[in-house]
Structures are given as structure tokens and as C-alpha cells.
Amino acid sequence: MTTDVAVEARNAVKAFGQGETAVRALDDVSIQIRKAEFFTLLGPSGCGKTTLLRLIAGFETPTSGQILLDGKDITNDPPNKRPVNTVFQSYALFPHLSVAQNIAFGLEMLGRPRAEITKTVERMLALVKLEAMAGRKTSQLSGGQQQRVALARALAPQPKVLLLDEPLSALDYKLRKEMQLELKRLQTETGITFIFVTHDQEEALTMSDRIAVMSAGHIQQIGGPREIYTRPVNRFVADFIGETNFLSGEAGEGRVTLASGDVVQVEGAEGRKGKVTVVIRPEQVRLAEAGAAETIPATVESLVYFGTDTHCHLRLKDGTEMVARLQSPASGEAGLQQGQSVGLRFAPGAARVLED
Amino acid sequence: MADRSFSASRLPGFTATAIFVFIALYLPILMLVIGSFNGGESIGAWQGFTLSWFAKAWANDHVKDATIRSLVIASLAAVISTTVATMAAIATTRRRPFRGQTFIYLMINQPLMVPEIVTAVALLIFFASIKVATGYQGLGYLIAAHSAFCVPFAYLPIRARLEGMDLTLETAAADLYASPWLTFRRVTLPLLLPGIIAGMMLAFVTSLDDVVITLFVKSAGQDTLPTYMLAQVRRQISPEIYAISTVLLALTIVLLTLFFILTRKKD
Numbered sequence: 001m002t003t004d005v006a007v008e009a010r011n012a013v014k015a016f017g018q019g020e021t022a023v024r025a026l027d028d029v030s031i032q033i034r035k036a037e038f039f040t041l042l043g044p045s046g047c048g049k050t051t052l053l054r055l056i057a058g059f060e061t062p063t064s065g066q067i068l069l070d071g072k073d074i075t076n077d078p079p080n081k082r083p084v085n086t087v088f089q090s091y092a093l094f095p096h097l098s099v100a101q102n103i104a105f106g107l108e109m110l111g112r113p114r115a116e117i118t119k120t121v122e123r124m125l126a127l128v129k130l131e132a133m134a135g136r137k138t139s140q141l142s143g144g145q146q147q148r149v150a151l152a153r154a155l156a157p158q159p160k161v162l163l164l165d166e167p168l169s170a171l172d173y174k175l176r177k178e179m180q181l182e183l184k185r186l187q188t189e190t191g192i193t194f195i196f197v198t199h200d201q202e203e204a205l206t207m208s209d210r211i212a213v214m215s216a217g218h219i220q221q222i223g224g225p226r227e228i229y230t231r232p233v234n235r236f237v238a239d240f241i242g243e244t245n246f247l248s249g250e251a252g253e254g255r256v257t258l259a260s261g262d263v264v265q266v267e268g269a270e271g272r273k274g275k276v277t278v279v280i281r282p283e284q285v286r287l288a289e290a291g292a293a294e295t296i297p298a299t300v301e302s303l304v305y306f307g308t309d310t311h312c313h314l315r316l317k318d319g320t321e322m323v324a325r326l327q328s329p330a331s332g333e334a335g336l337q338q339g340q341s342v343g344l345r346f347a348p349g350a351a352r353v354l355e356d
Numbered sequence: 357m358a359d360r361s362f363s364a365s366r367l368p369g370f371t372a373t374a375i376f377v378f379i380a381l382y383l384p385i386l387m388l389v390i391g392s393f394n395g396g397e398s399i400g401a402w403q404g405f406t407l408s409w410f411a412k413a414w415a416n417d418h419v420k421d422a423t424i425r426s427l428v429i430a431s432l433a434a435v436i437s438t439t440v441a442t443m444a445a446i447a448t449t450r451r452r453p454f455r456g457q458t459f460i461y462l463m464i465n466q467p468l469m470v471p472e473i474v475t476a477v478a479l480l481i482f483f484a485s486i487k488v489a490t491g492y493q494g495l496g497y498l499i500a501a502h503s504a505f506c507v508p509f510a511y512l513p514i515r516a517r518l519e520g521m522d523l524t525l526e527t528a529a530a531d532l533y534a535s536p537w538l539t540f541r542r543v544t545l546p547l548l549l550p551g552i553i554a555g556m557m558l559a560f561v562t563s564l565d566d567v568v569i570t571l572f573v574k575s576a577g578q579d580t581l582p583t584y585m586l587a588q589v590r591r592q593i594s595p596e597i598y599a600i601s602t603v604l605l606a607l608t609i610v611l612l613t614l615f616f617i618l619t620r621k622k623d
């Protein structure tokens with residue numbers, strides 16, 4: 001069934017330049033984005049997020065492959081023929097028009113009747129809480145307000161899909177948090193498919209229904225925030241999303257022997273043989289008394305206080321370094337001391353084996 | 357220790373040179389302007405304030421004809437050259453770089469580099485053959501010639517404005533369902549307008565001021581203000597000419613001031 005798919009990219013390739021200097025910004029990307037979904041493209045700078053958005057918006061045509069909207073091939077439609085709107089990173093508000101005129105622009109281009117335009121603009125202004133600013137020039141607005149105008153302008157024509165290219169990156173921390181909630185609210189209220197680009201993994205995890213992690217023009221993994229965080233499919237994803245400990249070891253008989261010689265039970269080790277990498281999130285590392293049963297011996301190298309958490313840097317017998325994230329004790333005193341010997345174990349089901 | 361960083365104003369003779377240049381530039385103009393308000397005919401002696409030279413010049417039918425002709429030519433040439441320049445500027449900035457772009461850029465700006473006298477002679481010969489072929493003797497030749505050499509003057513400020521414009525604005529318009537034409541009319545053109553007006557004013561002033569090409573191209577009885585003044589000055593210098601010059605100067609100053617206001621970078 002494809003009826004619940006809003007946007008689809010099929011084997012999309014985008015190469016810039018020719019011959020030796022050609023850059024494959026997107027290399028055979030296939031992806032299906034569902035209707036009414038908050039979908040996030042996440043990846044480091046230069047991985048092709050913007051390029052994928054531009055292909056969907058129609059600002060670029062793919063070198064090969066197809067873009068489909070509601071099952072219809074739109075690969076060669078110009079941007080003005082696509083029911084898709086964009087919130088630009090730089091906002092790109094028209095400086096010669098007022099706030100209300102900016103919001104009305106798309107509707108006017110679609111030839112909607114005057115009365116309808118006026119009504120929709122009012123509704124949009126209310127939606128982004130800018131009723132009082134309708135007549136202002138956009139240059140007289142703060143960054144957060146401009147951001148809201150850009151959003152209202154893109155939402156006004158009721159597109160099937162809204163594309164947002166790092167719309168929050170120019171805002172300060174507090175405003176960004178506010179706008180994250182606001183965006184999520186707008187998406188739920190309007191039921192429009194949002195495709196959101198960010199390189200901030202925390203933003204991606206808190207806002208998205210699903211996330212595509214990209215790197216170097218490829219999609220590494222697509223899944224819900226929990227799945228991406230707890231079950232990264234490869235080392236890149238595990239490393240890019242949150243902090244992770246990587247431990248090398250040898251798999252055999254359903255268990256893994258770490259480089260330190262300690263043997264651990266790890267999910268995904270069944271049926272594997274040879275060199276593997278075990279990943280474990282710092283918050284899933286538990287500390288116990290030195291020598292406690294089923295623990296790995298380690299030494300506390302240093303403690304870094306982060307408020308709610310304390311990061312405990314550990315060293316295993318063979319010199320492997322690890323980090324454990326512990327809840328700071330209420331007294332404010334460190335229960336641990338530098339140089340102390342401890343035993344560590346992994347929370348049940350938390351450690352996983354990855355192929356490199 | 358005093359600030360030792362380089363400053364041209366501390367080179368020996370800087371101040372003296374600057375003063376000399378300003379005097380050489382502006383003293384003759386100042387004398388001419390004063391002369392146009394002088395009661396007597398001699399520029400050497402002040403004989404009381406008068407506006408009679410202005411009145412006399414305006415009463416002169418030759419001056420009136422030449423003025424109207426100059427304004428007609430300059431207005432039409434400004435409009436035509438600005439239209440061409442706008443299209444050329446958009447074509448050279450709103451697309452991927454193409455082979456021969458530099459060549460086209462040079463071609464557009466050719467009137468700035470080819471000696472004017474060469475263009476003048478070429479046009480004389482070219483138009484002469486057309487005159488023979490068609491029998492047409494009107495102002496069209498002057499308007500065509502002025503339109504052509506004004507293009508680069510109109511082109512440069514328009515191109516500068518286009519290059520400073522945020523391209524994502526046009527992308528945003530297309531994203532919001534504007535066809536290429538509507539994108540141009542509703543976004544590019546309004547934002548370009550200050551550049552277009554500036555270009556038009558520059559073209560207007562350039563045309564108004566032209567002597568060389570006009571002299572070569574004009575038919576009998578087609579004097580513009582500058583060629584009329586040249587002809588007069590050859591015979592006898594009258595304060596009437598000073599008065600006309602002062603008016604031209606005033607007009608140019610007004611237009612150039614507007615030009616700077618329009619091309620000034622805002623905030």
C-alpha cells in the first residue's frame with residue numbers, strides 16, 4: 001500500500017559538477033515519508049540534507065531517480081507547480097512587503113479570491129501569534145518573529161508537505177526550545193507532513209515521529225527516535241546520536257570477549273564469530289563495588305560534574321577508556337573518588353553488537 | 357610612540373596637492389556660476405546680482421529648441437538604454453556562468469572603452485548610408501546613438517543591485533507558486549527598482565552631456581544644448597552660456613544626489 005505515503009524518493013542521485021571534480025551530494029537515496037508525519041533529516045554538515053529538500057521542493061532536478069508526491073511523479077515539475085512549501089534557513093521574507101502581504105503571497109499567486117485570502121491571512125497571523133504585527137515591514141521584526149512569519153507564509157497555501165531547512169539554527173537557545181514546541185504544535189494542529197532538517201540530534205529526538213540519519217549522501221538508518229537511539233544499525237549512527245562507548249572484542253558462543261579479557265553477554269552476539277564492536281550508552285553503565293559478582297573491574301580516572309549528571313571516566317584493565325553517566329547524588333558530594341577501583345556492569349539488554 | 361600606521365594624509369605635500377586639485381576642479385566652475393548671476397558681461401568684475409541672463413537665454417528660441425531636443429533625446433535614450441541594460445543585467449547575473457560570458461560583459465561595456473570619436477565616426481558612416489537608403493532625416497539617429505552609448509551607464513548600477521540581491525527571495529517566490537514572470541514582476545523588479553532608477557538617471561545625464569557623438573550624427577538644425585553651446589562659444593562668449601551651464605550643472609547635481617541616495621547601501 002502506498003496510500004499513506006506523502007513523499008517518496010526513488011534511487012535519487014544528485015551529482016554536482018562533472019568528471020573528476022564531481023560531488024555526489026546524494027547517492028542513491030530511497031525514502032518514503034508518510035502523511036501527517038514529522039519527519040527529520042539528521043546528519044553532519046555536507047551530508048546532503050539540503051540537497052534532498054531542494055529535490056523535493058523542485059529547486060534542483062535529480063541527476064537520476066524520481067521524486068513522487070502522493071504517488072505521482074513530480075520529478076520534472078517546476079517548484080511553482082508543486083503543492084510543497086519551504087521555510088528557508090535565512091527565512092527569505094520579501095523585504096518590500098509587509099508581514100500580512102508576505103503571508104498572502106502564495107495565496108495570491110494561486111489566484112484565490114480576495115475574501116478568502118484575507119481570512120486565511122488572519123487565521124495564520126493568529127496561529128503564529130503575530131496579529132499585532134500584520135502591517136509591519138519584516139525588517140522591523142525580531143529573529144523569532146521573522147521565523148514565525150516565514151512559517152505562516154509557508155503554511156498559508158496549505159501545502160501537502162512543508163519543508164523546513166534548519167529553521168531554528170539562527171535562534172538563541174531559549175527561543176529555539178520555544179519554537180520547537182511551537183512547530184510540533186503547528187504540525188499536529190494542521191496535520192501537514194513536515195520534513196525537518198537539522199544537525200542537532202537532541203532536536204531531532206525530541207520533535208520527530210521518524211528520523212533519517214544521513215551521512216555522505218547516503219541514508220544510514222530510518223526509524224523512530226527510540227529505535228535510532230537504542231538500536232543504531234552501525235557505528236556511524238551510534239556515534240552521531242548521543243554519546244556512546246565503543247568496545248572492541250571477539251564474538252563466539254553467543255558471548256563477547258572484550259579486549260580486556262572480560263566476557264559479557266551482549267544482544268546480537270548470537271551466531272557471530274570474530275572481531276566485533278560492542279556499543280553501550282554511558283547512562284546504561286552501572287557501577288558496583290569492586291569485585292562484585294559479574295562485574296568488569298575498572299578504575300575511576302576522573303569525574304566531571306554536569307549538574308543533574310556526573311560523568312565518570314573509567315579505565316579497564318587493558319587501558320580501554322569508558323564513560324559512565326551517573327545521576328549526581330542529592331548531597332552534591334561525589335560518592336566516588338578518583339583512582340578508586342570499581343566494578344561495572346551493563347544494564348540488561350542495553351549493550352549491542354555492531355558491524356563496523 | 358605616536359600611531360605609526362600608514363596614512364596617505366601624512367605623506368609630504370599631501371595637503372597642498374589636495375588643495376590644488378580641488379581648486380583646479382572647482383574654481384573654474386565656481387567662476388562660471390558666479391558669472392551667470394553677474395550684472396556685467398565680463399567675468400572679471402562683479403557688477404551686481406541679476407537673473408537677466410537666465411531670462412534672456414530662455415527667451416532665445418534657439419536655446420529653447422535645443423533644450424527641448426536635448427530633453428527628448430535624453431529621456432528616450434534613458435528609457436531605451438535602461439530597458440536594454442535591465443535585460444542584459446538579468447541575463448548576465450541570473451543564470452549559471454556560461455562560455456563567453458566575459459566576452460558579452462565586455463561587449464555591453466564597449467562604449468566605455470572604445471574611444472568615443474571612433475564610435476562617432478563609425479555611426480556617421482553607418483547612418484549616412486541609411487539616410488541615403490531611406491531618406492529619413494529625423495531625430496531617430498540621435499536617439500538610437502544615445503541609447504546605445506548609454507547602455508553601460510545604466511547597466512552598471514542595475515547589475516550591482518542584482519548582485520547584491522538575495523537569490524533565495526526568488527527561490528521563495530517560485531516556492532510560493534509564482535511563475536517565472538510573476539517572480540520577476542512581484543519580487544525581482546520591485547527590489548531592483550532603485551537600481552533601475554539610478555541607472556536611468558545616469559543614462560539621462562550622460563546623454564544630456566554628450567557632444568562628440570551628437571556632433572557627428574546630427575543633421576542640420578538638430579542642435580542639442582551642448583552642441584548649440586559649443587557653436588555659440590566659438591563665436592563669442594556670452595553670460596547667456598554661463599546661465600545655461602549653471603542650469604545644467606544644477607540639474608546634474610540634483611540627479612546625481614538622487615543617484616547616490618538610491619544606490620547607498622541601506623543599514
Ligand SMILES: Nc1ncnc2c1ncn2[C@@H]1O[C@H](COP(=O)(O)OP(=O)(O)OP(=O)(O)O)[C@@H](O)[C@H]1O
Binds near residue numbers: 046048049051
Ligand atoms: N550547487 C552546488 N554545487 C556544487 N556542490 C554542491 C552544491 N550544493 C551542494 N553541494 C555539495 O553537496 C554536498 C551536500 O550539500 P548539502 O547542502 O546538501 O549539505 P547539508 O547536509 O545541507 O549540509 P549543512 O548541514 O552544512 O547545511 C556538499 O558536499 C556540498 O558541497
Ligand SMILES: [Mg+2]
Binds near residue numbers: 050051165
Ligand atoms: Mg543544508
